[in-house]
Amino acid sequence: MKLIALDMDGTLLNSKGSISPENSQAINYLQSRGVKVVIATGRHYKDALGPLREAEIICPVISLNGADIRSEEGDTVYQLPIHSDIADQIVKYALDSNSYLEVYTEEGVFVNQQALSCLEAEMNEMRCADPDSKADTVMDIAHKQFLQATSKQSLDIESLLYKSDIYKLLFFSFNEGKLSDTLSFLKAIPEIYISSSAHHNIEINHQQATKGFGLSRMAEAYNISIQDCVVLGDSLNDLSMFEVAGISVAMGNAEESLKLNADRTTLTNDEHGVAHAIYQIWPKEVKQCRL
Secondary structure: OOEEEEOOEOOOEOOOOOEOHHHHHHHHHHHHOOOEEEEEOOOOHHHHHHHHHHOOOOOOEEEHHHOEEEOOOOOEEEEOOOOHHHHHHHHHHHHHOOOEEEEEEOOOEEEOHHHHHHHHHHHHHHHHHOOOOOHHHHHHHHHHHHHOOOEEEOOOHHHHHHOOOEEEEEEEOOOHHHHHHHHHHHHOOOOEEEEOOOOOEEEEEEOOOOHHHHHHHHHHHOOOOHHHEEEEEOOHHHHHHHOOOOEEEEOOOOOHHHHHOOOEEOOOHHHOHHHHHHHHHOOOOOOOOOO
16 A cells, blocks of 8 residues: 555644654554555634644644645645635525534635624524533533634634635534525535534535545556545544455544444544554564574
């Protein structure tokens, strides 16, 4: 196997949002053997770089679920923005339905103030409905979502449509009914790809922008067969990689449906599951001493 593609949140990153020394050492081990290590994440490219730099890992990055593909030097390999008229339609729906929406552009991630107020209202409703068991859970879910993106507030989020290409849109809600209505609305729109990286979000990209597409383009760029690629992930937005790679590995903390589509399962992201899988597939050679 010549290439490994790693999801970030829930896979390479532990629950604190960082890369453990064990995972970092395993990646260094692979790179020393000439194996190409690639990140495949739903994060914005800039938000993916933070944990990688802290762990001193330099590698190519497939970001925004395949909509933005960069070399290890940060040069653009391929980009797939959402068609402007479709992005406009989705943004207007979010504003009309008072929904929380993140807009991912070349410059960064934007969210409007109205959406933040809406999300706060949803959190208060959940606390009131079940004050004994919901408060900590709600805050933890929200924290994990916001940890993935360094959001910038924009009071006029519609103006972004005329200034920048939109590479990804993300709905986030604690209201299952609102998520269901949003999903029904989105399924009627052609030329988009809908996925999810958590129970409370819906991610929208160009119909060709998937992690599987990004992996195929990256493998092609390095003249590596897709069958010589290994992928690790934990969420449904990793499924497109599992469908094309030679070996797919689900994290111990992965969605059950993803595990069913995986060739094998490793430990959880808090148990250095990436390192465990790497050493299972690329065992370290044991040198024997002659007596």
